[in-house]
Amino acid sequence: AQTVTQSQPEMSVQEAETVTLSCTYDTSESDYYLFWYKQPPSRQMILVIRQEAYKQQNATENRFSVNFQKAAKSFSLKISDSQLGDAAMYFCASWEDAGNMLTFGGGTRLMVKP
Amino acid sequence: DTGVSQDPRHKITKRGQNVTFRCDPISEHNRLYWYRQTLGQGPEFLTYFQNEAQLEKSRLLSDRFSAERPKGSFSTLEIQRTEQGDSAMYLCASSLGGGRRRNEQFFGPGTRLTVL
Numbered sequence: 001a002q003t004v005t006q007s008q009p010e011m012s013v014q015e016a017e018t019v020t021l022s023c024t025y026d027t028s029e030s031d032y033y034l035f036w037y038k039q040p041p042s043r044q045m046i047l048v049i050r051q052e053a054y055k056q057q058n059a060t061e062n063r064f065s066v067n068f069q070k071a072a073k074s075f076s077l078k079i080s081d082s083q084l085g086d087a088a089m090y091f092c093a094s095w096e097d098a099g100n101m102l103t104f105g106g107g108t109r110l111m112v113k114p
Numbered sequence: 115d116t117g118v119s120q121d122p123r124h125k126i127t128k129r130g131q132n133v134t135f136r137c138d139p140i141s142e143h144n145r146l147y148w149y150r151q152t153l154g155q156g157p158e159f160l161t162y163f164q165n166e167a168q169l170e171k172s173r174l175l176s177d178r179f180s181a182e183r184p185k186g187s188f189s190t191l192e193i194q195r196t197e198q199g200d201s202a203m204y205l206c207a208s209s210l211g212g213g214r215r216r217n218e219q220f221f222g223p224g225t226r227l228t229v230l
Contacts, residue, residue, distance in 0.1 A: 004156075033217050044118075045157075045205070045221040052214070091156050095217040100170050101147065102207075102219060104156030 002027050002094050006105035013082045014113050020067075021077045021108045023092030033095040034068070034075045035102070040088040048090070051075065079110075087112045116140055118222035120206050126228045127196055134192045135225045139208030146189050147219060148181055149205040150174065157205055163189060164211060196229045203227075 003026045013019035025034065036048040051059045051068050058066050063083075067076045079086055092105040119138045127133050139146050144165050149157035160179070162170040165186035175181075178196075183189040193200055203226050207219035 037221075044223040047218060047220070050218060093156075097217075100162055101159040101172075102149075102157075102217070103159070107154070107156050 002032075002096055002099065002103040004092050004094050004103050004105035006092055006108050008108045009106070010109045010111065012111040012113060013079070015082055015084060017082055018078060018080045019082055019110065021079075021090055021092075021110065023075045023077070023105055025073050025075060025092070025094045027073075027094060027096060029096045029098060031097065034066075035093045035095070036064070036066070036075075036077045037091045037093060037104075038086075038088045039091065039107075040085075045091070049077065082112050084112050084114060086110060118206055118208050118220055120204075120222040120225050122225055123223060124226050124228075126230065128230050129196060129198060131196055132192065132194045133196060133227065134190055135204055135206075135227075136188060136190050137206030137222060138188045139206070140220055142210070143208035143220070144186065144211040145209045145216065146183055147207040147209075148189070148191050149207065151203040151205055151224070152201075160191075160204075193227075196227075198229050201227055201229045 005024045032053045034051045037045045038048050039045040049061045063080045065078045089107045091107045093102045121136045146163045148160040151157040163183040178194045181191045203224040205224045206222040209219045
């Protein structure tokens with residue numbers, strides 16, 4: 001069974017600064033995928049970034065990048081040049097083919113200060 | 115817009131009543147998922163369809179819950195004899211059926227259920 005843990009219930013960052021959100025996971029599979037989803041207040045969840053476990057290179061999407069440490073089972077999200085629109089709940093999630101489902105962490109609420 | 119849609123967006127009901135939610139996935143997606151999200155928590159998997167076949171069910175899906183996807187397009191989730199503990203956001207997601215991007219799920223806006 002997969003487990004995903006986000007140890008930071010809340011984080012805050014100054015606009016234009018950089019923030020890192022932490023995530024650890026546990027899996028018995030060798031082939032799996034990791035995701036970060038963003039859920040703005042009262043709006044739907046959207047995919048921010050995706051990492052395939054077999055790829056050593058860290059995924060990047062514009063201002064968003066990950067630090068994937070496979071041996072440590074760590075998958076953190078770095079947001080550069082934070083913007084007010086980045087304020088949201090961020091969920092880390094994992095996928096194993098054996099389960100055919102996403103397993104989510106408890107989320108981190110990110111606040112962006114102007 | 116061809117995103118995932120859900121109806122209704124909000125539902126208030128009294129304990130003991132039955133409720134039904136609908137999800138329309140992205141048209142070319144043949145996988146459809148239901149999740150439940152309680153306040154301040156991450157979504158929890160309920161069930162999953164590939165086309166019209168229900169292939170996975172969580173132990174969270176008690177016998178009061180039933181989901182269908184009769185023609186492999188839209189899906190319904192019914193909760194019978196609702197309880198206050200059923201109050202949550204019910205999320206639907208869809209994805210492609212194959213390839214390495216089959217696990218990229220696109221979420222709908224959710225149906226927020228309040229049981230009084």
